[in-house]
Every structure is written in C-alpha cells, then in structure tokens.
Amino acid sequence: MKRLINLVVNGESHEVAVSPEQTLLEVLREELGLTGTKKGCNQGECGACTVLVDGKPVSSCLVLAVSVNGKSVSTIEGLSQDGRLHPLQEAFVKYGAIQCGFCTPGMLLAAKYLLENRPKPSEQEIKEAINGNICRCTGYVKIVEAISAVAQGAAL
C-alpha cells in the first residue's frame, strides 16, 4: 500500500506516494528524477548516496522514504545556487578532486556537513569525515586538499 509523504527537497516541497519498502534513494532518483544522488552499493557501504536529512548526512539507500516524511533533504542538485557553484564544488573542480565523478555528489555533501560543523578541521578530521565515502579513482589526496582549501578560505 502506498502512502503519501511530504518531502522538502532542496527547499522545494513534494508530495510523493511511496511504498513502505522504498528507500529515500529510490524516491529521489526514480520518483523525483534527482539522479545526482548515486547508488554505488545499495547496502550502506560506499557513501555515494549521501544526502543531508535535516542537515545531517545519511546513506539514503538505508533510509526508508516513509521515515523522512516532513523532513528536509539536501541533495547535490541544491548545492549550487543561481548557477553559481558552491565553494566546495569550485574547489573540487579546481584541485582535481573529481575523476569519474561518481563519488563526488556524496563526497561534497559529507564535506559540506563537516565544514558547517567544524569550520577549521585538521587534515585527520577531514579524512575521518569522508571515511564513509569510497573513492576508487583519486586515492583521496586531492579531495582532502580541496576540502582543506575551502576550510582555509583559499581564494578559489
């Protein structure tokens, strides 16, 4: 039996009919067409599906859509504003933190949460903050560089 829920995604309210077993990831990708959030494993083990629910990072493949009824969700599609890249996005592009780009959306949201809660993280804290996000391409070096550049307010 489908249930009607309300999701505020990137500030926009959506009424969606979801079945009880549907995950937030499925609803974002399939019902709302927001395919920027990626499915790398569907088992909560890669972080590609990371979104922020009420400001906190979650693996959206592990979250049932019904459980986020009424909550606010931030996805990669909401990170840039009015066609302007978020400083983290800009830094990822500039520092070469993106290769295939499949981990990038989740990585950026994990980084956003970090900097909002710990504006001046150490290198170790940056690494720990993205430990749940697997990147096979970059070896993490440039991702860490990009996040610390933003934290240190480097001119991008």
Place this chain on the structure above:
Amino acid sequence: MAEYTVVGKGLPRIDGPEKATGRAVFTVDLKLPGMLHGKILRSPHPHARIISIDSSAAEKLPGVKAVITGKDISAVRYAFVDTPRYPADERPLAVDKVRYIGDEVAAVAAVSEAVAEEALALIKVQYEVLPAAFTPEEAVMPGAPVIHENTLEGTSAWEDWGAAGRAGDYRDEVDINNASARSAISFGDIGEGFRQADHIREDRFETAATAHCALEPHAAVASYDPVNGKLDLWLSTMGIFLKRFVLSKALKLPISKVRVRHSYVGGAFGGKIDVFPYEFCAAYLSMKLGRPVKFELDREEVFTTTRQRHPITVNIKTGVKKDGTIVAQDIKVYADNGGYRGSGAIVVFLCHGFSFPIYKVPNYRYEGIAVYTNNPIRGPQRGHGAPQIRFAIDSQLDLLARDIGLDPVEMMLKNVRHKGDILPNGDRLTRCGLTEAIKGASEGVNWAAGRRQFVSGAGTGIKVATAAKGSGKDGTRFRRGVGISVCSMFSGAMYYPFASAAMVKLHDDGSATLFTGSQELGQGCYTTLAQVAAEELGIGLEDIRLVAGDTELTPIDLGSFLSGGALVTGNAVKLAAADARRQLLEVAAEILEVRVEELGYKDKQIYVRENPAKSIPYGRAIQASIFRKNGNPIIGSGSYKGYPETDRYPSLAKGKGLFTSAYGFAAQAVEVEVDTLTGKVRVLRAATFHDCGFPLNKTIVEGQVQGCVSMGMGQALSEEIVLEKGQLFNASFLNYRLPIATDTPETLDDVVESLEPNGPFGAKEVGEGSVAGMLAAVANAVHDAVGVRIYSTPITPEKVLSALEG
C-alpha cells in the same frame, strides 16, 4: 623546451562542473519512455550440466514481458580474446553447462526490477552437479574435471578483422589438462647464464584475485527501433568501438546499425572492457520486444561476475654476479582465469610484455600458463599482469640484494635498461626514464636514512656488508622500513580497432569542436585531448567543445584500455587539429596575400610575421573560407595507428612481433610502519616517479598516479577476493577492504619528463603503470622494517604476525 600555452598546465577538467553538480549522466541514470528492466538468473553451482529449464511460471507472472535462455541464442559466442588459436568460449547464457557460481543461465525483462527479480525465483532449472576444480594445481592434474570440452564453430574476431596469423588450435601444442593458453618466450642461453652466476635464488610468489571496485555498477540500456532496424546502446564501457563490433556480430546486425551512445562511466580500471552477458541480453530483449531494456547489476553481481584480477603463482629463479648484475632469469607463471578464458591468454603474455622492458636480462626463459578453474572469470585490471609479475621479480631482487650485501637501489640501477635499448622483440626504447625515476623515488622516502638493511646472506659464500644500525627503534613496538619497485606499461598496442581517428571542426567565432571516439571514465581524456587540440590550433581550452564517446558521431578510436589514450588518440587529435590549422592558414594567406610560411598565429589572430599589424582574426578567416571555398567551413581530420611502424600483431603465444611504440615507466618507493604486536602494516609515505614522457595536464597526471598508488597499496595490504569452493565470500565493500580516506599515505609524485618523440608533445602512458610497483615496494619495506619476507599478497596482519613468530 618549447613554450606551451595549454598543454602541460594543470587546467581544471572540462567535465568537472557537470560532475560536481550532479548533472553528469551515467548509464545507471538513464530512463527512457516505456523502458523495461532486466535481471539475470545465475548458476548456484561451480560446475554443472543443465538438464532442463522450465520458465513457464515466470513467463505467466504479470508484468513479465520475456524470458530467454541459452536455447534461444545458442549460436552466439564471443570473448575478449577471439583468435583462431584461442576461439571465444563465452556465451551470453549457458547452453550446456555452467562453469562458475554466477554463470548466466536465463534473463528476464519485466516492467520493474522487482517483478523481474520475482520472475527469476519462478524459473526452474534442473542441474546435474559435476566435480569441480578450484585451483590451477587441481585443474591441471590428470583426471581433473574437464571444464571446456567442446570444439567451437564459426570464425574468430581476428579472422573477421583480417588480422589473424596462421596459428592453429592451441590445444594441439599445449597438452595440459584445462590449460586455456600458454606463452613461451626465451632469449639467450638459460643454462649458460646460470653457469655464469655467482649466486642463484629460487622463490615462489603468489598474488590474490582482486576486484576493480569502480563505483558505478555495470549497467546497459538498449533501445531498438524496429522500423529502422537500428539499435541504440548506452553501456559501461572503455571502448565503444570494440563493444560495437562484438555486439553487432553477436546480434547479427550490420555494424552501422548498432550505435553506442555517450554516457559517463563511473570508473572502470579494466573491468568494463569485456562484453558482458547483461549487455547482450539488454540488446537482444530490446530487439525482441521493441522496447528499451535496462540492466543494472547489483554490487554483489559486480564483484562476482564482471571480472577480477588474475590470481597468479610465479616461480622464479634468478642468477646474479657478485656485483648484482643479473645473468639469467627463469620464470614460470600460472594464472587462474576462472570458468572462461577471459583475458587469460593476454595476462600470461603481459606478465612478460609489461616486465621485460625493465631489466636487461641476457639469458631469459619465460613460460606463462593460464588455466581454467570453476572460479569467477578473470579479466583485465589496471596493469593487467604487471602488479603480479613485478611483485615477484622485485621482491626477489630485494632478497638477492640482501643475499649478496648490495643496496637494492644500486642493484636496480645496475640492471635497468636505458634510452636507445632495443628490446629482444625489436621494440626500441626511444626514451627511458627508469634511472631518474629510481633515484627520485628512493630519495622521496629518504632511502639512505630510512633503510634498516636487514640482510640474509646466509650460505651464499659471499661476504655480506654488516647491517647498518637500525633507526634506533629496535625493541619498540612500531618499526619502520623502506622498499622500492619499478614497473612499465605499454602506450597502446595493436588491438581492435588498431587505430584512432579524430576530427576538428572550426566555427565562425574562432572556436572549435573536437570529435573523438574516446570515452571518459574518469581518466580525464576529454580534457587532455581538448588541450592537445587547443594547443595545436592556438586557441584556449575554453574555446573547445567536445563530441565524444558515440560511435555514430565520432570516428573510430582505440578505446581507453592498453593505455593508448594519450599517445594514440592524442596523436590523432593533434594531427586533426594541425590539419584544420593548415587549412585556416591557407585561407588567411590568400586574404592577406602572402605565403603561408610568412604567417604566425597567436590569441586567435593570424598575422604576417614581418608586419604583425597585418592580421586577421580566426573567426574572419573561417567565415572567409566558407565564402571562398564553396562553403568549406574547415574540418580537419587525423588518424594514428596503435603502432605506426608495424603491421605485425604481437603473438600472444610466442611473444614475437612489436608490442608498443612507447613504454611508460615508473619507480615507486614506500616507507611503512609495522606494528609488531598486531602485524598491521601502514604505508606512511609513498613516492612515485612516473616517466610519462610529458604531462599533458599536470593535475590529471597526478590524479592518475595517486589513484594507482591507492589501488596498489590496497592490493598490497588488504584487498583479496575470498573464495571457498567457488563461492565468493566478500562481495561487498564492507568485507572487501579497499583503501578509505584515513588509509591515505603522504604521497609524493613527480614525473620524469623524457619527452617521447612518438607522443603528442612528448606524452605517453600514465594511467595504469604505477599500481604495479606498490606490491613489491610494500613487501620489501616490511622486510626492511621487521626482517621477515611475505611471499604472497595481500600482506595481512595474520601473515606478518605468523612470519614474526615463525
């Protein structure tokens, strides 16, 4: 050195903003109107005969549109290797037997993934379970179960391409049970070589099967237009033209009726070049039903059924002189290629081909045997044979150096090849930065200071230098040590479609569009190729747009495997841009009424060198071309062959023929810390010096090397496919331990700019090589730190502890 304005710079990648905003479309993101979803039923047995399949209940399930089994498509056969000697042995769906757990048995198309999944459970398959073999040792025993018994009909792909030699069936030459391929190569006089040696060692090394772990799962979308008989495909692929060829042959469609269209690929690392059953089934079902069909594998299927790195056993015997000169080397390799040949025939060739350019070995014998077992299929993975063979050779070199009391760095420098060397197959090292790379990498980990120098020396009769004092940490729980290894890689080779071509179209505003069939997997080829075109045209990177990765819109391309992207496709792009520029200058010369030779160009202006005020902007010259030359808007084209000087294809079995026109080289050194209480090894520092000729884009080159280092470190320390009687036990990111952010060592990477004369602006391979050196570098560093040798990867805490205790 030439001054460049676009190449050589660390410019941001052109696909960056698209990927940073989530707008980049990957195959898994595609959704077409009326699209159906496919699922595959897989074998639960490692080896069994199919007695019967009853799919009637599945077909009746509401929402199911079609069920297909091997019977429907029994004539179809393909494989990554398909030559007269090694005919393709894979079928999209099993016909007579299943040969590994995960082998494809039936496919379903339904209105949703859930319905397709439910239908799979309703298909009844009756199997007769057969005895199975799970290691090469078991499989080659006389009397072991025969995994492939049938003779195969039809022509091979290499015959279709007109590229096949006269070779007969390999089974006439290789009388080993379940052998799937054999390479045998020798030069010099091996017996005489060993007689000259002052010291000889014989060792055995083993490497684990590993997973690619590209973050995007494998997927395919097929959409057949029954009216025009045309098939559109979106695939997870590293080579759109190779997949087009194989699929058009398998589907019996004219090649021009199959179009592979562009979508981004979320990482590949070698694991997306084979044609997979789900791709064939998507296409076949779409043709049968006249509707788009999508297959997306789940992570467990990706781990199990989309290829792994070959686990390899290397027996190696090496003879050296007192001064460390290698005089003889005898190598025997066994590779387990799983239930089908996969790239078995290639990997046993490449264990030679990716390694012999490194040390000068006058007397050499190599034999590589690939063996069928009832394990998952093995295929190309970043380095493809190089990590395995380099682990063995450089682990042993380190042991030899300890035996005779030499510094391994010294010993490497004594034996490496140099610029100008001609390899035994005839390949010429036009450039070779090995010496500089070894010096750079070893200094990068403070070699002289960091080394503890545990020496063995026992029983060699050679006087051994006394071990220098350790770092003063003896007796402490954490010990550090350093190790080094070297590796090499092709820059493209003669494999279908054997060449790359490119087109450059100029626009009225002085900008250009580059058409290339290369495929962006994360390696940055769109950006580097656009840089090559921009540099050659004398315009900025922002002036280039790209049409890429589409078999209909772009000319052929070698594909993004065998590391030919920079050299082969790069050259084609450079030639295409030069052709366009030539045409542009000709028009300008006409307008300015001078000879072409008198012209210069800069900042999108063409000027007379003697009188720079006399000039014309690119845009105007391009417009003028349209008016003056019957509307010719200037389109430049260029092409470049995988190995321009040869028509000879390398023989996998005998190692003859020319392999590549430029070898990439790297040296990798690491400093590790071993916890003697737990056996855990951490890489603290990793220094890689890669001779990539010339970095077309510094940031991208660094990124490639850093990714290789991370993958190599994972494979050295923790990554391992765990199988028990053919059943994969760790098919998830939780249980297959690949590096996470906090594992990242301090990395130092640098390039040796050797300026390859065959490469565009001097560039050659960079994306694959530097996985391979990490394995032996880590093993050697562990030895340096705690005095024990680990002969197999991964170097787990258990192995280190038991060696420390033993």
